[in-house]
Amino acid sequence: AQSVTQLDSQVPVFEEAPVELRCNYSSSVSVYLFWYVQYPNQGLQLLLKYLSGSTLVESINGFEAEFNKSQTSFHLRKPSVHISDTAEYFCAVSRAGGTSYGKLTFGQGTILTVHP
């Protein structure tokens, strides 16, 4: 079984400041790692994913996350946030390879609020 812990429930930040949303996971098997974003009153959108290969993955809107196997972490970062980044962010894992049932295990969510 997998578990995910997002270390901050809320992160307030000023516009153009850097931000890091922290995510740690636990699993006895190899996993895929994901960050989803949920804008106010909307559904979930996949922001970025780590499947294999380079441990640093990037999204089209400037976010990046780094898979750290030794620390079992997958923190999300952005060097300069915008008001439009205000949303709730979810870290998630799923079992990698084998016969996967596709189940995503989510963290508790981190509400990022960007202030002008």
Place this chain on the structure above:
Amino acid sequence: EAQVTQNPRYLITVTGKKLTVTCSQNMNHEYMSWYRQDPGLGLRQIYYSMNVEVTDKGDVPEGYKVSRKEKRNFPLILESPSPNQTSLYFCASSLYLGPTYNEQFFGPGTRLTVL
């Protein structure tokens, strides 16, 4: 447009009144799943289905039923809703199960309030 649709989007009901939340996808996906989202708990899987007539429990199945009679539809049934089922519900689907990754696509969500 490829999408997962859910109906209704908002529902207020009373304890004990049976209800169904529909989920439909137009991507010919085999795998479908229901999650509920609660503050501070993230999303938790209720039920999933690997194909027509194949369903199984997720982490929080109590109080829910599902069926998969057609590939495109995966309704969530609450036979006797209770206030602790007040939540935001998401349906998701992905192409097929196997050793390689397939992205899950989420519906827009259904906000359910049980009084």
